[in-house]
Amino acid sequence: MNxxxxxxxxxxFIATGLSFLDRQVLSIAILKIQQDFHITDTQYGWINTxxxxxxxxxxxxGGWFIDRAGGKRxxxxxxxxxxxxxTLHGFMTNFSQLxxxxxxxxxxxxxxxxGAAKTVYTWFxxxxxxxxNGIAIGGSAIGAVVAPPLTIWLTNVYGWRSGFVVxxxxxxxxxxxxxxxxxxxxxxxQETAVSRPRISIRQLFRVRPTWVFIFMRFVLDPVMYFMxxxxxxxxxxxxxxxxxxxxxxxxxxxxxxxVSNILGGWFSDKLATRTRSMSTARRIxxxxxxxxxxxxxxxxxxxxxxxxxxxxxxxxxxxxxxITNYITAISDVFGAGATSTVVGLSGTAGAxxxxxxxxxxxKIIESYSYAPLWVASGVLYPxxxxxxxxxxxxxxxxxDPA
Numbered sequence: 001m002n003x004x005x006x007x008x009x010x011x012x013f014i015a016t017g018l019s020f021l022d023r024q025v026l027s028i029a030i031l032k033i034q035q036d037f038h039i040t041d042t043q044y045g046w047i048n049t050x051x052x053x054x055x056x057x058x059x060x061x062g063g064w065f066i067d068r069a070g071g072k073r074x075x076x077x078x079x080x081x082x083x084x085x086x087t088l089h090g091f092m093t094n095f096s097q098l099x100x101x102x103x104x105x106x107x108x109x110x111x112x113x114x115g116a117a118k119t120v121y122t123w124f125x126x127x128x129x130x131x132x133n134g135i136a137i138g139g140s141a142i143g144a145v146v147a148p149p150l151t152i153w154l155t156n157v158y159g160w161r162s163g164f165v166v167x168x169x170x171x172x173x174x175x176x177x178x179x180x181x182x183x184x185x186x187x188x189x190q191e192t193a194v195s196r197p198r199i200s201i202r203q204l205f206r207v208r209p210t211w212v213f214i215f216m217r218f219v220l221d222p223v224m225y226f227m228x229x230x231x232x233x234x235x236x237x238x239x240x241x242x243x244x245x246x247x248x249x250x251x252x253x254x255x256x257x258x259v260s261n262i263l264g265g266w267f268s269d270k271l272a273t274r275t276r277s278m279s280t281a282r283r284i285x286x287x288x289x290x291x292x293x294x295x296x297x298x299x300x301x302x303x304x305x306x307x308x309x310x311x312x313x314x315x316x317x318x319x320x321x322x323i324t325n326y327i328t329a330i331s332d333v334f335g336a337g338a339t340s341t342v343v344g345l346s347g348t349a350g351a352x353x354x355x356x357x358x359x360x361x362x363k364i365i366e367s368y369s370y371a372p373l374w375v376a377s378g379v380l381y382p383x384x385x386x387x388x389x390x391x392x393x394x395x396x397x398x399x400d401p402a
Contacts, residue, residue: 004182005123009135011178012071012116015079017139017146018171019112020228020254022086022105023051024147025163027232028250031243032160039095041233045362048229049355050099051106056351058110063344064201066111067337071119072183074111074340076175082108083171089164106351113137113327113347114340121331121339126278127269129331134265134324141258141320144228145251152247199338199399204345207398209333212391213342214349216326216384221350222357223293223377224319227253230361231312234370239305249309253316260320264289268325278332279395282325283388289325290385292318297378300371315377322381332395 026033030044039047066074085104092098116136124132151163204210232250235241241249264285271281296315302308330346331339364372 008119008123008181009132011181012075012119012136013139014174015075015139016112016116016137017143018079018167018174019082019109019143020140021143021147021167022082022171023109024144024228025151025167026089027229028148028151028247029155029160029163031232031236032155037095041362041366042359043095045359047099047102048358051102052225052351052355052358053106054103055106055110056348056355058107059114059347059351060344062111063114063340066114066118067340071115071122074118075115076178078108078111078115079171080108080175083168083175086164086171087168090161110347114344117327117331117343118340121336127273130265130269130272130324130328131262132265133328134262137324137327138258138261141254141261144254145258148247148250152244201341204338204342209392209398210342210345212388213330213346216388217346217350218353219380219384222354223380225354225358226361226373226377227312227315229358235305238370239308241305249305252309253312256313257316257320260317261324264321264324265328268328282329282332282395285321285325286388287385289318289322290381293381294378297374300374329395333398335397335399337399
């Protein structure tokens, strides 16, 4: 196997890290932006919806494009677009501009995870694919870990606008370096799969696994977006945590996510070797994850802020186990011809459900409290897992035997 593949997956790790860092900056900076521009919680919900709307659209279009253009070109376009958009956040002067720049950010970030999935499938064989996927998407968690303390530090030293401009410029530098990585005729044998007949979206909609993977993201993504977009406000408003203290605490759940992304992929690969069944391995890890998420509602009734953050960490750890094996399961089932497209379709479904619910979240918080949201979040993963094992008895290739 070509050792260059580890450099490639390291770059993907950085790219997904930037994607989460860039989208998380606003969840911290909004505490200052609301003071400067008098943006309400309902308007903040619509700002998040603007991101999710373009993200939903480009998740599918990006996945479709990347399956045809390849991971290198696809990720270059994706990272370039969202990095420019993030930089523009630093120059906004009103609500409408923030809404527009957030929409552009989502358009770029829609290609991040389909591009990561495609790149991993291209460069890694089945026995290493779980670990490689864990590393590739684990960057997203590290980006979220870095975002709170970095944003707060930049805000205190240079103002909140620098929290958008600095990572935006780093993303543009990433694109330049990424394009210099040699690609043609250096990858694993899976690279030749791009010459195989294309699988249309119509074909994908004719098979049950496509709908099952779409359903799972539709049900579960609102939980993750709630954690990303609303947790800092929960800590501030419901728990009375100071702005600087949020930066000290909010990175911990995402550290747990990053660790479990990699651990979940590594453990799944080891289980697959021991059980001689990729299907069994993915299911065991996802089942454990679903059980752990059932403790998330305890966040609302935790006796201390630290304990509440501990339950958030447990949820993020569980989600990391889940999402790594979820994406790897898609590649197990759909192979070279459609992995990015199915990741894209399912991501679109998750973003659509989230953009529908996000304004409602603001209303629920304003009218009631955060409690109903924590309770709902704790039951959805077990429901999704039961549907998964019932509707897809075994993870076997649908179109591509590779």
